[in-house]
Amino acid sequence: MKLFILYQTDNWKSRASRVCFGVFVTRTKAIDSAKWQELYNHNSEVVVVEVTLNLFEEV
Structure with missing residues (x-):
């Protein structure tokens, strides 16, 4: 079974900045x-x- 994990990260997509x-x-x-949570921004x-x-x- 496949699952999908949602992360918000910095512009460089570093693992240290993942939430x-x-x-x-x-x-x-x-x-x-x-x-819906408005996680996309600049x-x-x-x-x-x-x-x-x-x-x-x-x-």
């Missing part, structure tokens, strides 16, 4: 939530990472 905003079942729901970027459930790996 997690939720885990979603579909990419569309993650993007809609980012728009100082930040939104990153949606696809992960597989029950798989041990670095995110």
Whole structure:
């Protein structure tokens, strides 16, 4: 099963600046939530990472 993690990060998309905003079942729901929460602005970027459930790996 695939899950999608929604992060807000700086313009350079560095891992140190990531803030997690939720885990979603579909990419569309993650993007809609980012728009609804107004996470898009000129100082930040939104990153949606696809992960597989029950798989041990670095995110």
